[in-house]
Amino acid sequence: MKPLRIGIIGYGFMGRAHSNAYRKVTNFFDLEYHPVLQAACARDEGKVKAFAERWGYASIETDWRKLIARDDIDVIDIAVPNNLHAEMAIAAAKAGKMILCEKPLGFNAKDAEKMTAAVEKAKVANMVWYNYRRCPAVVLAKQLIDEGKLGRIFHYRANFLQDWTISADLPQGGAALWRLDVKAAGSGVTGDLLAHCIDTALWLNGGIKDVNAMTETFIKERKHNLTGKVEKVGIDDACAFLCHFNNGSLGLFESTRYARGHKALYTFEVNGEHASLKWDLHDLHRLQWFDHRDPGIVRGWRSIHVSDGDQPYMKNWWVPGLQIGYEHSFVHQVADFLKGLETGTPARPNFRDGLATDYVVDAILASAKSKKWTKVKQVK
Numbered sequence: 001m002k003p004l005r006i007g008i009i010g011y012g013f014m015g016r017a018h019s020n021a022y023r024k025v026t027n028f029f030d031l032e033y034h035p036v037l038q039a040a041c042a043r044d045e046g047k048v049k050a051f052a053e054r055w056g057y058a059s060i061e062t063d064w065r066k067l068i069a070r071d072d073i074d075v076i077d078i079a080v081p082n083n084l085h086a087e088m089a090i091a092a093a094k095a096g097k098m099i100l101c102e103k104p105l106g107f108n109a110k111d112a113e114k115m116t117a118a119v120e121k122a123k124v125a126n127m128v129w130y131n132y133r134r135c136p137a138v139v140l141a142k143q144l145i146d147e148g149k150l151g152r153i154f155h156y157r158a159n160f161l162q163d164w165t166i167s168a169d170l171p172q173g174g175a176a177l178w179r180l181d182v183k184a185a186g187s188g189v190t191g192d193l194l195a196h197c198i199d200t201a202l203w204l205n206g207g208i209k210d211v212n213a214m215t216e217t218f219i220k221e222r223k224h225n226l227t228g229k230v231e232k233v234g235i236d237d238a239c240a241f242l243c244h245f246n247n248g249s250l251g252l253f254e255s256t257r258y259a260r261g262h263k264a265l266y267t268f269e270v271n272g273e274h275a276s277l278k279w280d281l282h283d284l285h286r287l288q289w290f291d292h293r294d295p296g297i298v299r300g301w302r303s304i305h306v307s308d309g310d311q312p313y314m315k316n317w318w319v320p321g322l323q324i325g326y327e328h329s330f331v332h333q334v335a336d337f338l339k340g341l342e343t344g345t346p347a348r349p350n351f352r353d354g355l356a357t358d359y360v361v362d363a364i365l366a367s368a369k370s371k372k373w374t375k376v377k378q379v380k
């Protein structure tokens with residue numbers, strides 16, 4: 001096997017999810033390349049050292065520029081807050097590194113354009129961690145749509161609902177809470193949660209033509225963890241938008257962190273001429289399927305337990321009936337990235353795909369501000 005030396009920046013939620021995937025991937029997938037955990041980087045030396053020891057990274061850095069300058073690193077994995085993605089990715093591309101970047105790709109679409117131009121100019125392999133594309137049930141949905149089993153598509157509906165920011169006492173800024181600080185996150189639920197829904201939608205149902213959105217910030221001021229002062233909240237706490245897809249279907253999306261009782265309720269539903277399908281992250285190994293062409297006496301919603309060997313990715317895991325979960329979507333993403341290097345057909349979503357989502361995010365934020373239907377810039 002050929003080694004692929006990984007240098008990861010960030011040891012938080014995604015630092016752990018990615019590291020777990022690197023460690024597991026070659027145990028379950030037959031691949032020519034295998035990831036080597038070469039270096040972990042973050043600013044706090046003690047913390048990054050503890051992370052490196054726990055996950056098996058051979059070395060550490062506390063300055064990401066030093067990590068990128070190292071000639072014993074092949075891939076830079078960016079798992080840090082959104083405001084840092086562009087600078088790191090552009091520097092990594094210039095240094096000729098392959099890049100796996102967390103979502104949303106840029107702080108805004110302008111940054112994402114620069115990042116896309118940088119990787120394409122440097123001709124380095126690139127990918128964005130929109131991991132829900134790698135849940136077997138979501139891939140099955142894609143298969144059914146691509147085979148034409150739904151017929152003409154009329155509706156695409158998606159929600160991403162959480163409830164963890166309802167308390168006005170929750171501060172903004174710093175570890176994990178950078179999501180509430182617009183200077184680190186760029187936007188609120190739109191870039192954080194809806195970006196996932198948009199990426200899946202673009203993949204399943206094609207491009208979005210225009211959007212009409214509303215956003216709300218329910219808690220207007222919060223204490224900032226880094227300055228200690230009460231500061232204005234600049235993110236959107238909730239967002240809902242309507243859209244037209246290029247294929248003529250209508251889209252309806254909603255996201256909030258104020259839906260009491262919901263933790264990570266990412267759901268989508270697609271309604272076609274012949275059939276409908278539904279997926280729910282809380283039950284991610286199932287796909288709900290309704291086919292109007294079934295005989296009337298047995299027609300109804302089917303709950304498909306996606307665990308059979310002929311369903312996406314499942315032959316690499318256990319035996320039929322035994323399901324897999326959240327972390328496996330990251331394992332699949334690494335497997336597909338490595339397979340892409342091997343076959344010469346790069347895995348997606350690449351930076352250009354990430355840019356497409358950022359164009360939709362920017363249009364949503366602009367529409368919410370102007371209160372008008374807003375055209376979405378299309379990627380070429």
Ligand SMILES: NC(=O)c1ccc[n+]([C@@H]2O[C@H](COP(=O)([O-])OP(=O)(O)OC[C@H]3O[C@@H](n4cnc5c(N)ncnc54)[C@H](O)[C@@H]3O)[C@@H](O)[C@H]2O)c1
Nearest residue numbers: 010011012013014042043079080081082102103129175176
């Ligand atoms: N794909 C997904 O489902 C998913 C889920 C969660 C987060 N994310 C994305 O992943 C990224 C990271 O989110 P997270 O939840 O892991 O955040 P986190 O707060 O858990 O971790 C962030 C990490 O970045 C490090 N960091 C911050 N500034 C740094 C700097 N200047 N140099 C080096 N390291 C620095 C921190 O030390 C920390 O280790 C974000 O872009 C987020 O949108 C994606």
